[in-house]
Structure formats: C-alpha cells, structure tokens
Amino acid sequence: MTAPAGLAPTPTPATPGVTPLLRHTAVPRWLWLAPALALLPALVPFAHLIGRVLGSGSRIGEVVLSAETGRLVANTGLLVILVITSTAIIGIGAAWLTEATDLPARPIWRVVVALPLVMPSYVIALALLAATGSRGYLSDLTGLNIPSLTGLPGAWLTLTIATYPYVYLAAGAALRRLDPAHEEAARGLGAGPARTFRTIVLPQLRPAVGAGLLVVALYTLSDFGAVSLVRFDSFSRVVYAQYAGRLDRTPAAVLAVLLVLLALVVVWAEWRTRGHAAYHGRPVRRTPRLAALGTRGRVIGIATLGALATVSLTLPIGVLLAWAGRATEAGRDIPWQGMQGSLTAAALAAAVAAVLALPTAVLLTRHSSAATRWVERTAYAVFALPHVTVGLAMVFFAARYLGGLYQSLAVLIAVYAAVFFAQALGPVRAAVLQVSPSIEEASRSLGAGPVRTMLRVTAPMVRRGLFTGALLVFLTTMKELPATLLLRPTGFETLAVDVWSAADSLLYSRAAIPAILLLLVAALPTYLLTRRER
Amino acid sequence: MSPRLLGAALALVVAGTACGDNDSTSLTVYVGRSETLVAPLIEQFEAESGITVEARYASSTDLAATLREEGTNSPADVFFAQDPASLGAVAEAGLFRTLPDSVRTLVPSQFSDRDGLWIGLSGRSRVVVYDSTRLSPDDLPADSDGLLDPVWRGRIGIAPSNASFLAFVAAMILERGEGATRNWLEGIAANEPQIFSGNAPIVAAVDQGTVEVGLVNHYYLYGLIADQGASTAVNHFFTTAGPESLVMPAGAGILATSDHDGAEEFIAFLLTAESQRYFAEETFEYPLVPGVDAPVGLPALADLAQPDLDLSDLAGALDLATDLVAAAGLL
Structure with missing residues (x-):
C-alpha cells in the first residue's frame, strides 16, 4: 500500500473513531448455546456418519x-x-x-x-x-x-x-x-x-x-x-x-x-x-x-x-x-402448495438462523479466542457440506434416535438453519464489528447484564445486519433441493422441488412456472435487502 | 430476558414447527419416481379407493437407503420404485413381505422378484438415443460391444452414476462375469465418453446436438417430444439379447412392518388395465400386464430380445457394478 501513513484505515488506536477491541475476561457461558443449537443439527448426524465410516474400516x-x-x-x-x-x-x-x-x-x-x-x-x-x-x-x-x-x-x-x-x-x-x-x-x-x-x-x-x-x-x-x-x-x-x-x-x-x-x-x-x-465507525x-x-x-x-x-x-x-x-x-397451474411450503420453510429457517446468529456474533467479536474462531470455522465448514451428505446423515440419525421428529418440519428447518447459519453469521458479525464496544461497555457499567445489553443495545444497532442475514438465509433456503428432498415431511412441497421434479423428466414447460414464481416471490425480499436504510 | 427464557423461547419456536403428520389411516408410499409423472395416478387411486395417500418422493436409490436405515421403524407401507436394483436392495434387507398370489399372477414372472417380494408394474427398455441429423440407424452399433469401436471416440454420452446404467452393468456382470465387464468398461472409458449425471440430460444433449449417441432408457425421449412438440433425437432399440437390451421394471413391494389394508389395494390398482394404459400413454413405459398395448410407435414388449438373467439377482451385483465403473475411471 502506497498511501501515506494515516491515510490508510488500518485499525490502530490513532485512527479517528476507532477504539481498541475490548475483551471481557469472563465469557458468559450461555453465549455458547447459540452456535451449539445452530450447528449441532448438522454436526451430530455428520459425526454419526463419520463414526460409521470409521467403524466399517474398509x-x-x-x-x-x-x-x-x-x-x-x-x-x-x-x-x-x-x-x-x-x-x-x-x-x-x-x-x-x-x-x-x-x-x-x-x-x-x-x-x-x-x-x-x-x-x-x-x-x-x-x-x-x-x-x-x-x-x-x-x-x-x-x-x-x-x-x-x-x-x-x-x-x-x-x-x-x-x-x-x-x-x-x-x-x-x-x-x-x-x-x-x-x-x-x-x-x-x-x-x-x-x-x-x-x-x-x-x-x-x-x-x-x-x-x-x-x-x-x-x-x-x-x-x-x-x-x-x-x-x-x-x-x-x-x-x-x-x-x-x-x-x-x-x-x-x-x-x-x-x-x-x-x-x-x-x-x-x-x-x-x-x-x-x-472498523468501528462513529455512531453518527x-x-x-x-x-x-x-x-x-x-x-x-x-x-x-x-x-x-x-x-x-x-x-x-x-x-x-x-x-x-x-x-x-x-403446466400452467400455479403450484400453490409449493409456494406455501417454500415460504413457510424459508421464513422459519431465516428466523431461527438470525436469532442464533446474534449471540454467536457477539461471542465471536467480543470474546474472540481460539475456541470462538473454531466456532466460526465450523459454521463455514458446515455451510460447505454437500447437502446430500447432511440430508442422508440426518436420515440415518433421525430415523434411529429422533422418534416422532423424523420427517418433521422441525428437523428440516433445523438442518436449513444449520447449513445456512454462516450466511446469517457473516452480515451480523460484520455489523457487530462496526459497533464500538464502548457503547456496550457503557451499558454494562450502567448496570445492564450481558443479555439485556445484547438485546437492548447491540441488537438494535445491528438490526440491519440481522435483517440481511435473515433475508440471505430466506433466499438461499428457497432454492435448496437435496436436503429438502430427503428430509421434508411426506407430502410437503416447495417450488424448488416442483422445478426439479418436472425438469428431471424433461418436462421443461412444467418446470417454467414454478421457476418463474420462485423469482417473483424472491423479488420483494431482494428489494428489501438492497434498500437503503433511512 | 434471562438466558433460560431465551432458551425456552427457542425451544418453543422449534417445537412449534414440529407438525409431523402421523395420520394412521393414510397409506404412506415411498415413491422413487417422478412426481410430475405419477402424482395424477396416485390421485386417481385416492379418488377411487377413498384412501388418503401420503406420497414421499425422492430418488429410488435414496429411498432404498432410507428404508434400510429406518428398518422396522419405517412409516412406509409401500415402496414404489423406478428400478429392480432399489427394490432388490430392500428385499435383500428382509424388509418386504411376500405379495399375495392374486397380485403376483397378473404380471409375467420374469418381471418380478422370484420370491414374490416385489412386483414389476411397468417396463423401461435400455436403448441408444441418437441424433438423426448426423446418423442413420445403419451407422449405429449392433450391440454394446459395437460401442467399443474407436470410431465412436468422444461421441457417446453415458450416465455412469445413474441407477439404470448401473443396472445395465450389473446385468452384464451376471451374464458375462466380472472380468468381461471390467474389460468392456475399460474399453468404453478408452473411447472417452461424455459423462452425464442422468438419462434426462443425455436425451436433452442429443436433442440439442451436443452429443451424437447416448445410452439411456427409452421413455425420456417421448416425454421431451410431448413437451416440446418434436425432436431430432431418435431411439434405437437393440435387437440383441444382451444387457444393452435389458427391460427393467419399475415396481413395488409392501413393507413387512405395514399393516395397512390399502397397500395391496394400491398395488392391485397400479395393475388394472386403466393404470397400465396410463403408463403407456403418459409415461411411455411398457405395460407389463398382458393384453395392454405398448406405447404407440414402439416395438411390442414381446419383440424385445432379453438377456437370460433373473432380475432378482440384479441388486446383489450393484455395488460391484459401481466399483467396476469407478475403477474404470468413469465415476
């Protein structure tokens, strides 16, 4: 970089508006609950699968x-x-x-x-x-x-x-x-x-x-x-x-x-x-x-x-x-069932992922340690798992151990939220990074506990990041296919499934309507994602 | 808000989404076939029988693996699959019960499991699909060995990971043995075939002129023609009695754990003349019940030369087929 010193926004304390990252010595233990809830639905079945692989030896x-x-x-x-x-x-x-x-x-x-x-x-x-x-x-x-x-x-x-x-x-x-x-x-x-x-x-x-x-x-x-x-x-x-x-x-x-x-x-x-x-911008x-x-x-x-x-x-x-x-x-029938299924599943997955992303982002940015870095890496590694692997691992696991939850919407949502968690975490983490910890410090010093501070101080300031994360998960869930096929409740339809089912039989004319609907339904969330904050 | 409250709220959200539909009066069918193609048939059954069907659609192989995993916990009553190998895999795991003779006698025994654990419902023939703007039937190989001729280098499309290609390889193993099959696969690999993920993309590619010939099942092309009106792709049926001419039944079996009376009724329904005609007219498959005509314009089922093998053995050769395909560098 050839910029004169002081021009480049390297995060030194000398840069205006930047405060050094404060680190609390004690990490509230419950913060770990969020990434655990988010990622375990993908990790546990996967670990189970690996166990079987190792067990089989060959x-x-x-x-x-x-x-x-x-x-x-x-x-x-x-x-x-x-x-x-x-x-x-x-x-x-x-x-x-x-x-x-x-x-x-x-x-x-x-x-x-x-x-x-x-x-x-x-x-x-x-x-x-x-x-x-x-x-x-x-x-x-x-x-x-x-x-x-x-x-x-x-x-x-x-x-x-x-x-x-x-x-x-x-x-x-x-x-x-x-x-x-x-x-x-x-x-x-x-x-x-x-x-x-x-x-x-x-x-x-x-x-x-x-x-x-x-x-x-x-x-x-x-x-x-x-x-x-x-x-x-x-x-x-x-x-x-x-x-x-x-x-x-x-x-x-x-x-x-x-x-x-x-x-x-x-x-x-x-x-x-x-x-x-x-980079903590001034809160102006x-x-x-x-x-x-x-x-x-x-x-x-x-x-x-x-x-x-x-x-x-x-x-x-x-x-x-x-x-x-x-x-x-x-072929011109509107696939209402698929539309309803897509919207329900995507909205629930987005909500679960965003709710769990906030405490996780706080954990990652405010209590950064070797362990929290592994949380983030794990979130991205889970995101990279082929969905067919996650889906099958979950079938193996849920059929054995989850009883009535097997083939329920809850399991499907949990898997969506897990595999797309990184997408919610990215924007939320970036947003939390831009909030100066001094504000949270002020809240804490005024007597608010960590939960209250997170919900009343941090959350409103990063709401845009939360919203972005939720919408990204929503939009990605809308198009998910392999895990949906394996884990959906019997009779549950999504637009992506409708598209695939028709295209797989070379009936492209029937695949077209659900595919176009997928675009139309996504237009509003996409607009919201790109809207400027007033 | 305390952490405990937060946790409780989350648990509520998750629990609220758990609305598993466990209606005990409905018939649960695992369907390894295209929803677009068979959903109307299932609706017809519901209308006629008054039984509600919970149809779970996914690929046949995935559903077979799922059933084996679920074991005796499976909610499924019937497995309606696309290929004998998937059915055989479930039969081999001891998860099917024997079908009653009243059903078994409706279909020639060569298209069903020898122990009556599953029954064929419709037939799908292996064919070569070719681009008629560049080739005539005389140019095409007489059998699968003809494809080993270097003249076909780079011009063949195959879908080695697809269940029906693997069934064809498994049939070759049963007929010629492992060594000969390995040699054939290595020969094909040396001819640098174009690798596709399934039958449908091969037929689409031949239609688009991207590849000249493809090893596929016969019915995809007719779906494409029905959808877009016409195609320059044409099916060629082999006349040899080798694995390349194999007619693979799509079929169904009843899970041993099922106590639903509708299960047999469902299979019997798929074997009525009306349903069999549906297969001929809407999915362009061969009806297996004698007396129902083949799809218009296709050779009669009886005229298709068949390799001498028992379809019940196909599933047993499937993993070896995949191993050989992988060893030849085709996977």
Whole structure:
C-alpha cells in the first residue's frame, strides 16, 4: 500500500473513531448455546456418519489415495479460484455503481443486480444449456453457431451468475455503512477518487467482501446441480455419483469428509488474509456523498450493468418464458402448495438462523479466542457440506434416535438453519464489528447484564445486519433441493422441488412456472435487502 | 430476558414447527419416481379407493437407503420404485413381505422378484438415443460391444452414476462375469465418453446436438417430444439379447412392518388395465400386464430380445457394478 501513513484505515488506536477491541475476561457461558443449537443439527448426524465410516474400516485408504482424488481437488480448486475472482470483480464493481455513484435508477438496478441470488444454480445451468449449442435458442436467434456451454466455462459462468449476488450484497451493505469521514479526509489530503477507493474504501469493505467471497467459494465447492449438468468434474459431483450409485455409503462419506477438509482450507485461507481488522465507525450516520459519473461514465455504467443483467437475468428468464409459452393447461397451474411450503420453510429457517446468529456474533467479536474462531470455522465448514451428505446423515440419525421428529418440519428447518447459519453469521458479525464496544461497555457499567445489553443495545444497532442475514438465509433456503428432498415431511412441497421434479423428466414447460414464481416471490425480499436504510 | 427464557423461547419456536403428520389411516408410499409423472395416478387411486395417500418422493436409490436405515421403524407401507436394483436392495434387507398370489399372477414372472417380494408394474427398455441429423440407424452399433469401436471416440454420452446404467452393468456382470465387464468398461472409458449425471440430460444433449449417441432408457425421449412438440433425437432399440437390451421394471413391494389394508389395494390398482394404459400413454413405459398395448410407435414388449438373467439377482451385483465403473475411471 502506497498511501501515506494515516491515510490508510488500518485499525490502530490513532485512527479517528476507532477504539481498541475490548475483551471481557469472563465469557458468559450461555453465549455458547447459540452456535451449539445452530450447528449441532448438522454436526451430530455428520459425526454419526463419520463414526460409521470409521467403524466399517474398509476402503478408506483406497478412496483417499486414488489419483482421481488429486485430479478432482485440482479441478475444484481451479473452479473456486475462477469463480471468486469473477464474483469479486462483478460484486464490488456493481456495488460501487449502485451505492456510491449518481447512476440513474439505482434502486431498480440494485434489485436487478441482486435477483439472480434466488435462482437455483441448476436452473441457471439448464437455461444456459438450452440457450447455447448449435440448436440452442441463441443460435436460432442469431443464426450463429454458438458452442454449448459445458465443462469449465459452463461451470464458471453458471456459478458466477448464481453467486456474485452474495458478494454484491455484502459489498453494498458495507458501502452503505461506511463513515464518509475517512473518504472525505483522504480527498481533503489530495488523494484522487480512484486512489481513495483503493486505499480507503476497499480495505474497509474487506471483512464484508471477504465473508461474501467465502460464501461464494463454499457454495462453489458444494454445488452439485450445476456442475453435474454442465458436466464439470468437480469434487461434489463425484461425492454425489458415489451416493447415487451404491447402497454402501462408505466411499461417499469418505469423499464428503475430504470435501469438508477442502472447505476448511478455504476458510483458513480467508482467515489468513482477513487480518484482525475491526472498523468501528462513529455512531453518527451521515449520507455519503455520491461520486459524480458524468454523462460518459453513466453510459458506461448503465451499459455494464445492462450487460450483466442480460446474461444473469434476461437470458435465464427468456428461456423460462419460452418454456412456459409452450406449456399445456396443466403446466400452467400455479403450484400453490409449493409456494406455501417454500415460504413457510424459508421464513422459519431465516428466523431461527438470525436469532442464533446474534449471540454467536457477539461471542465471536467480543470474546474472540481460539475456541470462538473454531466456532466460526465450523459454521463455514458446515455451510460447505454437500447437502446430500447432511440430508442422508440426518436420515440415518433421525430415523434411529429422533422418534416422532423424523420427517418433521422441525428437523428440516433445523438442518436449513444449520447449513445456512454462516450466511446469517457473516452480515451480523460484520455489523457487530462496526459497533464500538464502548457503547456496550457503557451499558454494562450502567448496570445492564450481558443479555439485556445484547438485546437492548447491540441488537438494535445491528438490526440491519440481522435483517440481511435473515433475508440471505430466506433466499438461499428457497432454492435448496437435496436436503429438502430427503428430509421434508411426506407430502410437503416447495417450488424448488416442483422445478426439479418436472425438469428431471424433461418436462421443461412444467418446470417454467414454478421457476418463474420462485423469482417473483424472491423479488420483494431482494428489494428489501438492497434498500437503503433511512 | 434471562438466558433460560431465551432458551425456552427457542425451544418453543422449534417445537412449534414440529407438525409431523402421523395420520394412521393414510397409506404412506415411498415413491422413487417422478412426481410430475405419477402424482395424477396416485390421485386417481385416492379418488377411487377413498384412501388418503401420503406420497414421499425422492430418488429410488435414496429411498432404498432410507428404508434400510429406518428398518422396522419405517412409516412406509409401500415402496414404489423406478428400478429392480432399489427394490432388490430392500428385499435383500428382509424388509418386504411376500405379495399375495392374486397380485403376483397378473404380471409375467420374469418381471418380478422370484420370491414374490416385489412386483414389476411397468417396463423401461435400455436403448441408444441418437441424433438423426448426423446418423442413420445403419451407422449405429449392433450391440454394446459395437460401442467399443474407436470410431465412436468422444461421441457417446453415458450416465455412469445413474441407477439404470448401473443396472445395465450389473446385468452384464451376471451374464458375462466380472472380468468381461471390467474389460468392456475399460474399453468404453478408452473411447472417452461424455459423462452425464442422468438419462434426462443425455436425451436433452442429443436433442440439442451436443452429443451424437447416448445410452439411456427409452421413455425420456417421448416425454421431451410431448413437451416440446418434436425432436431430432431418435431411439434405437437393440435387437440383441444382451444387457444393452435389458427391460427393467419399475415396481413395488409392501413393507413387512405395514399393516395397512390399502397397500395391496394400491398395488392391485397400479395393475388394472386403466393404470397400465396410463403408463403407456403418459409415461411411455411398457405395460407389463398382458393384453395392454405398448406405447404407440414402439416395438411390442414381446419383440424385445432379453438377456437370460433373473432380475432378482440384479441388486446383489450393484455395488460391484459401481466399483467396476469407478475403477474404470468413469465415476
């Protein structure tokens, strides 16, 4: 970094508005309850599965040491690197354009840019496959011979579209929270807009963007639907192939454990590059000054976002509409049951995850220790578990030990909340980091207990982060498929299940309506996610 | 708010969402088939019998694994599966009870378990689907060994992790032995096939012109044609009596732990002429009850040459089939 000392917002006590992180010596023990409740529904069945794998003894070395495993790790690593690079560029760039500039119609752009979040990656993959290839819609439309998007390019594009909104939303929320004083100081000291962005804004976005990119990387690791449709040889595809193909689940479980180790490497890498930054803005909120783009800048900005929306939204929606257009009467029925199921499950999962994320975030930021760092790593590792693994492990476990709860909505919700907990934790943790501990200190010194302080002082100040976390869990739950299929109560439908069921039989015209509904239902939460706080 | 109160509130939230539906009068069916395809048939049964069906849809393999895991705790009354291997896996675990003769005699014995633990309901034939804009039937291989010809390098689509491909490999193991099957798989691998996750994506890819030929089950193509009106993809039925021509029944069995009278009624319903016609007309599968016509435009079931093997043995060869497929580097 070439910025003069004092310009860079490194969190030294000398930086204005920054207070050193205070650490309480005594960690309230009940704080540990929250991450335990959140993560155990995924961890216990998984541990049970591992126990069985180890107990069975056979094949473990054989699976781990195969040359194939090395190739898969390399393939998957390459895909992850490509996807996090493209999503970082798109996510941060789009967030800057829609949050920090005077681009016209920003509220609309914010929804448009974020909306692909709700499309299941396998729907994006299906749409891209239908659009490309020598007989695809695009070739028909343009008369050109557009090659089919398979393999690495297909996986890269599909997962980029499916996941860049995570970075975009994280970066956008962080930009909205920025204290403009730092920027103004930089500009006042003579730094240009580009340099200010690079040296002042970008480092402050680091925790939020890092959390977003971590979600992207782990999503890419565990995604099965898209990679198998575009036929990219990734780790999770092979885990699934082992599951699908045999009754003996040992090899699949071993590979799943390897996948979790891979996820831990990613989490560790993010941890290493994160540093231990804490940016506590002053608790004064001002509207930041927007960068003036000028006419030429606006045209370029709109063209860029337009191109992004064309690929990530118009193309898949166009394909869905073409499918819906040829639907018979039965195919045009509104799947009310699926809609009700999706909304119920997603709302409950979001509520549970957010409620448990707050105490966990307080634990992670205010009582940081080696143990709490493992809580966070575990949350991300659970997020990276292939859902088919979690689902099956839970079937194994619940059928034996949970009695009446087996195949109940409660178990499904608990699993959703567990696997998506990291998504709620990311924004809440980032929000808590931006609250100066001195305020909590004041509350404590005035006689309020830790619970009261958390609920009456911290919670209101991080409500935006809580809301963001809940909405992210809501939107991701809406599109979840493998665990839903395995754990849902008998007769319970979701829109994602409706889409899959039809598409799996090549009845695309019937898959179109629930897929479009999924987008429509998600539009409002997406709008709320991108709305500016008044 | 005390920590204890917080915990209690959370417990309430979780408990409030627990609304497991344990209606003892309804018939619980684990359905390893496409909901879109068979849900209308199940609704028809409910209307005619007055029995409420709780249908649980997932892949056949997953449901078989689930049933084996649930053991005697299973809430299921009937397992309605897509392939003989999944049914065989449940039978092998001793979880099915013997079906009554009144049901068993409705279907030719070759399509059911030899001990009457499960019964075939509809037939699905292995075929080669090909791109008719680039190939004619004369270009196609005569049997599965024909695919080993280097001329097919890079042009074949297969779904090695799919239950029906594995059933085909298991059939090859039963017919030719492990060594010959290993050789065949290595030969196919040397021909650099394109690997898909299932039958449906192969048929879609042949329709799109991305791959020239694919080893699939016959009925996917007709679903695609029904949905989009036409396709340049065409099915070719092998005329050889090898594993490549295997007709695999989708079928059903009754769980030994079930005491629901509706279970037998449900299976009998799926074997009525009306239901069998539904399979022919809506899912394009072969009716197995004699006297009901094959789907329009398809060769008659009796004309499809069949390998000489007992489908009851298929499940036993499944894990070996997966091992061989994995060893050939195809998984």
